[in-house]
Structures are given as C-alpha cells and as structure tokens.
Amino acid sequence: MKRIVKILLVFMLSLGTLTGCWDADLAKQRAKEAGQGDDIIIGVPVPRDFTEKNTGFLKGLELALEDINSRGVNNKKVKLEIVDDRGVFKNAVDIAQGFSENTRMTAVIGHWFSDICIPVSSIYEESGLLVVVPTVSNTELAENNYRYIFQNVPSDKKVAEHICLHAKNEGFKHMVIYYEDSSYGWNLADAFEKEAKNNGIKIVDRCSDMISEIDLRRAHDKWTALDFDAVFLALNMPEGGQFIKEFRKLDPRTPILSGDGLDVSNIAEALGGDGEGVVMATIYNPLDGRPELKEFKERYRQKYGEEPDVWAIQGYDSLQLITRAIEETDSCSPAVLADYLRNMKSMRLVAGDISFNDYGEVQGREVYKKKIVNGELKYID
Structure with a gap:
C-alpha cells in the first residue's frame, strides 16, 4: 500500500512538473545561474535528530566544508543549506521543490531514507539538479536511469x-x-x-x-x-x-x-x-591502512574527540566528490558535472578510489562485515 501511495504522489508531482514553474526551463536556467554569486550552494536534506544522535554524518560534512573553504573552489566558497526533513515524506517533497526552484543551487546531498529519496529524486531530475545519494543502497534508484542522480553507496x-x-x-x-x-x-x-x-x-x-x-x-x-x-x-x-x-x-x-x-x-x-x-x-573498514583514511581519522579525532563512523566518511566524501568535480570541470552546471562524474576513470576519496557506471551506481566500493563480540564491534573476514 505504501508503494502505491508513493507512486501516486510521484505521478502528481510529475504533472506539476509539466504544468507548473519547475519544468524543463528550470534546468536551462540552472545551467546558467548555478554557482553564480559569492557562494556555491549545496543542499543537504536530512532527518536531523536521527543523524545527530546516531551518526557522524553532519560532522563529516562540517569537516569537509572546513577543508574545502580553507582553499576555496575556483575562488568561491561553498555554502551548505542543511534542512531537516524529519524523515517525513511531505516535508521532503516541500524541501525538494524549494531546492529545485533555487536555480543558483548546484547540487544536493541526500535524502537519507529510500522511501523518500527514490520518489523525490524525480523532482531533482526534472529540474536539472545534481544529486549525490550517500545512504540509499536500494537498486530502484539506479533503475530509473536518471542523468543527475548518483548513488554513492554499494547496492543492496x-x-x-x-x-x-x-x-x-x-x-x-x-x-x-x-x-x-x-x-x-x-x-x-x-x-x-x-x-x-x-x-x-x-x-x-x-x-x-x-x-x-x-x-x-x-x-x-x-x-x-x-x-x-x-x-x-x-x-x-x-x-x-x-x-x-x-x-x-x-x-x-x-x-x-x-x-x-x-x-x-x-x-x-x-x-x-x-x-x-x-x-x-x-561499507567501512577502519583497519584499512590507506593514507587518506588515516589522515581523515586523525583530523576527525582532533576536531570531535571521537572515532568517525561510516556515515561521517559518507558525508565528507560526498561533499568532496562534488567540489572536486567542480574544480576539474571549472563549472557549476549540473549537466557538466553529471557528465564528468559518469565518465571519469576514478577519484581518490577517503573511502577508496571510486567511479560511476552509466546508471549512476558507484563502482570500487567494498562491503565488509562486523560482529558484536563482548559488547564491541569486531571486523571479520
């Protein structure tokens, strides 16, 4: 029943896209206006209470923002618009509509849950807004064959x-x-x-x-x-x-x-x-000895006094992925960035060397296993 309701909602949203103000013209307008002004705007819709209590996701984003803005991106600063969708579908739709209508916004990192992310992705796709999805592993996302949506997490x-x-x-x-x-x-x-x-x-x-x-x-x-x-x-x-x-x-x-x-x-x-x-x-192994991960862990510990979790890395890498694409292409146009991400050979990030296939699915990411032993997490072969 839930799935039927979501499909109907997406259908109604699609009708709105065809007849309302956020239609194909938004994508054309965004191609000209994204990144204009002093800041590169990136939206981050999250269930804030859940992420703050259970993950290091927002801390990872904060650390990435600090690193990026210390050097700048093509002589500009990155501005994050972090908005709480509370894990509620209607809230997420409203946020997606608002983000889509902001034609200066270049990209979105989110949404957190698949029941939200999969249907609202159609809104972003229609408005030509780049989306990096750091938490949704559902294969349905890639099956839509979207141009602007990239799944930065191994599939189910x-x-x-x-x-x-x-x-x-x-x-x-x-x-x-x-x-x-x-x-x-x-x-x-x-x-x-x-x-x-x-x-x-x-x-x-x-x-x-x-x-x-x-x-x-x-x-x-x-x-x-x-x-x-x-x-x-x-x-x-x-x-x-x-x-x-x-x-x-x-x-x-x-x-x-x-x-x-x-x-x-x-x-x-x-x-x-x-x-x-x-x-x-x-999708994270803290025993990995790569220098990028080691450096990230040390800086995270210094800033927050705790060990990073997988979602801290997902937040950090997702923002780095977008800004490096901007630097490599010298463009904030989502269309240009999407083409670059889909065709790049690989990019070295904290989580590893990644690329994307034609469907926007991440390649190069590993899956690991861990077990609770005597109240502690142990990684197993």
Missing part, C-alpha cells in the same frame, strides 16, 4: 551477496527473512532471497510488521517447526534494535545477520547484551 545486491556468502560459510541451511515495510526492506529482502537460493540456502519464511509480542512468539514457533538456523534482518535503526531485543527474549542463541541498516555508530551500546553475536554489513 552487493550487500546481499556478501552476507549470503557469510551465511553459507557458517553452514546455515534454513533461514528466515524479517524486513521492514519500506522500499529498503522490500528490496534488500528480495536481493537476499535471490542470493540465498544461489548459495543453496532455503528461505523458510519471510515476514514483516509483527507489532506485538504475541505475533513474534507465534512466528518463532513456526520458524522452530521449520528448523530455521539463522535470521536475516532487512531493517533500519531504531526498528532493527527493537526487533533484536524482542527476539532475544524468546531466543537467545539463534544467529542474527543484517544488512547495513544496523550500521550506526552507537549500535553496540544501543543493543547492550542483546547484540552479542549479531553480524552486520558495513
């Missing part, structure tokens, strides 16, 4: 491949998938089920939206009868943490695997003892 397919291989190596034969009722949950669950089949793992059940302890108990009885030996979660936080806590009341031993939706900086603390043994995907 790649995440599923790595976690399924781990499950196979652990000897799991019968697994359950529990997913959230969102495009992220559906897509990751589908990707995992497909990869499980390829690895000889049978999915004995997949379900979502168990809203009570009774629902979970009944489901667990069913899974036990089907001889399940592990659970895969396609959930974001905080819902993922809540499920694990409830599940552990019934079952303290069955292994739990997850996509990257649980990969927030305070995950071990949030789960407490219930998190012991949980394995999750991540």
Whole structure:
C-alpha cells in the first residue's frame, strides 16, 4: 500500500512538473545561474535528530566544508543549506521543490531514507539538479536511469551477496527473512532471497510488521517447526534494535545477520547484551591502512574527540566528490558535472578510489562485515 501511495504522489508531482514553474526551463536556467554569486550552494536534506544522535554524518560534512573553504573552489566558497526533513515524506517533497526552484543551487546531498529519496529524486531530475545519494543502497534508484542522480553507496545486491556468502560459510541451511515495510526492506529482502537460493540456502519464511509480542512468539514457533538456523534482518535503526531485543527474549542463541541498516555508530551500546553475536554489513573498514583514511581519522579525532563512523566518511566524501568535480570541470552546471562524474576513470576519496557506471551506481566500493563480540564491534573476514 505504501508503494502505491508513493507512486501516486510521484505521478502528481510529475504533472506539476509539466504544468507548473519547475519544468524543463528550470534546468536551462540552472545551467546558467548555478554557482553564480559569492557562494556555491549545496543542499543537504536530512532527518536531523536521527543523524545527530546516531551518526557522524553532519560532522563529516562540517569537516569537509572546513577543508574545502580553507582553499576555496575556483575562488568561491561553498555554502551548505542543511534542512531537516524529519524523515517525513511531505516535508521532503516541500524541501525538494524549494531546492529545485533555487536555480543558483548546484547540487544536493541526500535524502537519507529510500522511501523518500527514490520518489523525490524525480523532482531533482526534472529540474536539472545534481544529486549525490550517500545512504540509499536500494537498486530502484539506479533503475530509473536518471542523468543527475548518483548513488554513492554499494547496492543492496552487493550487500546481499556478501552476507549470503557469510551465511553459507557458517553452514546455515534454513533461514528466515524479517524486513521492514519500506522500499529498503522490500528490496534488500528480495536481493537476499535471490542470493540465498544461489548459495543453496532455503528461505523458510519471510515476514514483516509483527507489532506485538504475541505475533513474534507465534512466528518463532513456526520458524522452530521449520528448523530455521539463522535470521536475516532487512531493517533500519531504531526498528532493527527493537526487533533484536524482542527476539532475544524468546531466543537467545539463534544467529542474527543484517544488512547495513544496523550500521550506526552507537549500535553496540544501543543493543547492550542483546547484540552479542549479531553480524552486520558495513561499507567501512577502519583497519584499512590507506593514507587518506588515516589522515581523515586523525583530523576527525582532533576536531570531535571521537572515532568517525561510516556515515561521517559518507558525508565528507560526498561533499568532496562534488567540489572536486567542480574544480576539474571549472563549472557549476549540473549537466557538466553529471557528465564528468559518469565518465571519469576514478577519484581518490577517503573511502577508496571510486567511479560511476552509466546508471549512476558507484563502482570500487567494498562491503565488509562486523560482529558484536563482548559488547564491541569486531571486523571479520
């Protein structure tokens, strides 16, 4: 039902694009006006409360902005317009419309959640606004074959491949998938089920939206009868943490695997003892010895007195990606920047050397696994 509502909303937005003020003319106007004036304007729509409490994303952006503006970008400063969409679809639509109508704006970094990002991306695409997506791994985003949208995070397919291989190596034969009722949950669950089949793992059940302890108990009885030996979660936080806590009341031993939706900086603390043994995907390995990562970590620690998480790096790299493209092309035109990003051989960033394919999907990014052991996160092969 959610998906139908979103499709209808996007359809109505598309009609507005054809008949209202943000039509193809906006893209032409932006090509002339983006970057004009003293500042290069980049919009950042985020669920601010969530990102500040659970991630270092905004701190990574702040550090990148400090670095960039200390040297300037083609004799200009970068200005971030950070706006709180609160993770609410209507708010995000309003923000996207506002950003699109600002023809001096060059790019957007966001949105955070796939249920928001995927539908509102059509607004940005129609208005010719460059978008770098640092958190949404859903393959639906690239399937739209947009010109201006770039997915700077490995896809759910790649995440599923790595976690399924781990499950196979652990000897799991019968697994359950529990997913959230969102495009992220559906897509990751589908990707995992497909990869499980390829690895000889049978999915004995997949379900979502168990809203009570009774629902979970009944489901667990069913899974036990089907001889399940592990659970895969396609959930974001905080819902993922809540499920694990409830599940552990019934079952303290069955292994739990997850996509990257649980990969927030305070995950071990949030789960407490219930998190012991949980394995999750991540796109960041702090043990990587590359000098770019080492330098970033040292500067981040000096500024904030803490270790950076994956989302701090995503914030930092996403802003660096855009500004380096501006420097390389000597242009703030989103069309010029989009063509450059799609055709560049590679760019060295904190997270690694990346490029993009014809669909705007990032290439060169790795997926890793980590496990909560004795209350701490340990990276595993």
